[in-house]
Amino acid sequence: MLFHVRMDVNIPGDLPQAEAAEIIARERAYSQELQMSGKWRHIWRIVGQYANYSVFDVKDNAELHEILSGLPLFKFMEIEVTPLVRHPSSVREDDS
Amino acid sequence: MLFHVRMDVNIPGDLPQAEAAEIIARERAYSQELQMSGKWRHIWRIVGQYANYSVFDVKDNAELHEILSGLPLFKFMEIEVTPLVRHPSSVREDDS
Amino acid sequence: MLFHVRMDVNIPGDLPQAEAAEIIARERAYSQELQMSGKWRHIWRIVGQYANYSVFDVKDNAELHEILSGLPLFKFMEIEVTPLVRHPSSVREDDS
Amino acid sequence: MLFHVRMDVNIPGDLPQAEAAEIIARERAYSQELQMSGKWRHIWRIVGQYANYSVFDVKDNAELHEILSGLPLFKFMEIEVTPLVRHPSSVREDDS
Amino acid sequence: MLFHVRMDVNIPGDLPQAEAAEIIARERAYSQELQMSGKWRHIWRIVGQYANYSVFDVKDNAELHEILSGLPLFKFMEIEVTPLVRHPSSVREDDS
Amino acid sequence: MLFHVRMDVNIPGDLPQAEAAEIIARERAYSQELQMSGKWRHIWRIVGQYANYSVFDVKDNAELHEILSGLPLFKFMEIEVTPLVRHPSSVREDDS
Amino acid sequence: MLFHVRMDVNIPGDLPQAEAAEIIARERAYSQELQMSGKWRHIWRIVGQYANYSVFDVKDNAELHEILSGLPLFKFMEIEVTPLVRHPSSVREDDS
Amino acid sequence: MLFHVRMDVNIPGDLPQAEAAEIIARERAYSQELQMSGKWRHIWRIVGQYANYSVFDVKDNAELHEILSGLPLFKFMEIEVTPLVRHPSSVREDDS
Amino acid sequence: MLFHVRMDVNIPGDLPQAEAAEIIARERAYSQELQMSGKWRHIWRIVGQYANYSVFDVKDNAELHEILSGLPLFKFMEIEVTPLVRHPSSVREDDS
């Protein structure tokens, strides 16, 4: 089941740089593990912004919330979730 | 080169139904041909709305504008374009 | 799986009254059948507006979209969907 | 009498963690007591956000304001209240 | 129980003038009867706009919705309702 | 002459509590004196918010600005002023 | 007493041209008479828009509303009113 | 050449009071000198807000930017500029 | 003197096609003559929209308003004007 997610990151200026770097490293590892598993199907950087558009493929809302609220950067993010379905004009059988 | 596109369709109530049906059929064929060619890489329906999120893979802005302004439903759409790049945390080599 | 849905209805002034009445009657029957089945778990009128807040319990996004796009009033509605999960402070075992 | 309430929580980054934890624990107890009493009829987490949609069943506006302004997290919240009534298409006798 | 209500009126240009005049006359009578009864406690015109701020004193949400949805101009209005309570700094015993 | 005023209060988290309490006490006294004089005709709390809707009856704009900018909480408020007149459908002779 | 007013004009496309011209001529005469009297102190066109910023000098809210609601173009306008006072840094004794 | 300018002032709470007072005094002198010269043609306080509407009469955009960016309070302001021209219905020969 | 202008075109669906085509042809000629003269320095299409960003080089506000209000498509456009100046980091002597 697919969800479109926009994440805007806003790291406060007074966060110690080492701490920020450590969180960002954990974020990266966390994201990559989920990409590998197929649950975080796409992630694209929005040009000129510290933000991304992502597509998640999860089994239900609860799994999506668990993933998003577990993001190491979660408390520095604004997140907007939109449920998706296969488009009737899609040429593919599935929702890819 | 990738672009994120949101399209909201709003067909006026006084458009004759046959005409609307014909335009929608052409839209579908137009979209599917572009999906086949790989230029319209993804299209997803937004749940509960006559709208979609799409991702286009084109060689430049001009090609994208030509595709979008050629949509049979173009004059009944609001379109919003956002340029994308590969995300630094992506596990893939390319921007897929 | 729960979704919070807001629906705003806007019936155009030039729709013949008989036609409007017929659509509204079908809408009511459609809604009540889904309420009976448990899929349309709640529906509340917003005071002073031709609008409602609803909660749907469906098996996935596709089922929700099928229900919403099948609403007899669909083309006269603005619909906004928000995915929900059980709140960690809820006193209930399930998401009710 | 029903009210739809949206609460967005924003705990400032410089609040000592122990203090935050203590407030959150009190919030939880406060909410659960009101859920038990039937006044806080529903509470759902919004996916991907530190926010909830709730439905309150109170005897009047004054009771609702007393409950909301007494929330331990009140000063860190944005709250939006919408009065509800039973929907004319509801299959139930009451407003549940 | 008090509610603050903003009403913006927008009568379509193609409504026959006689019909508009008749609806406006009914609106006036309807409003004045409710003012007399004490339920429509205040009504003020917003300078430069076809709009008003009103304060209603009703026994519950259902009564307010019945009043508002019964306005002869209801289908030409945008209505926004805000629940009120006595202010703690008020010099009066009641909510007037 | 009447004005509708909305005030939203936002006291910064780092204001020493004693100082905040002292300002709030002065605000209360200031408001009550103006209510007594008839210039601050109404004040209502907005349910769930640290905000109020008020109605002022002053002799001109200058008097209103003097009152508002003299509020002890002025620098922590967002204030929005709307001029009012007697509504043509009012049942009263004056603007009350 | 001064008020800042923004007026945006939107004449519907299906208004017969002769009728539009007649209304615009009356609007002009109406505005000029009020300018002559000193009540409509300033009127400036906003570059690139069918809109103006104006400053009115009236004795009270009621007079302003009477003037604005009497504008021949009133029903085709959006009007926004902001009360003004002499600025404390003004070099003039009065509010000019 | 005329420009309509709205300035909203927001002095941060942690600015030492003496420093704030000194900046405000310089702002006042700066503004009055420009008013005397005729370049800052009007300045009015917006009722209830730390904000003003002003009208500038300058020889070109560059002069306006130089004036505005030289305001002692510039870094604490939000500024919005709208170009004006003489209104065709103005009773005056010039743009006053 | 430079101005940044955004124009959004919205031709009503019920405008006869021949009339629309004639207006668009005049718009094109009008624009090209101004481009030739150097007053309409740049015009770019916004990808996916019936809209453009333009830069005008005119001698004053009055000339700009005359140009914009003379656009054959003026009554079908929303126009937003922003005054520009040479940027202090520009590598050029002039504002190009």
Next chain:
Amino acid sequence: MLFHVRMDVNIPGDLPQAEAAEIIARERAYSQELQMSGKWRHIWRIVGQYANYSVFDVKDNAELHEILSGLPLFKFMEIEVTPLVRHPSSVREDDS
């Protein structure tokens, strides 16, 4: 390939002045080098604001993102990117 970019700069008040000056100097050098190379085709200051409108000419989205995210002021900016194409009414062969 052209992109329209708006940049709004917001340097926090607590950044040491020397550090701010150093970043601004680097920003200037960075911008000028890109202007020289032809990639940063235009930069204009918005009158009255610490903001600019720019036009970039880059070979693809990736190059634009690399340039923008490399701006010394990047973390203090809000950036909004809009893809452009040659306008069909342009009098020039290319997109200048």
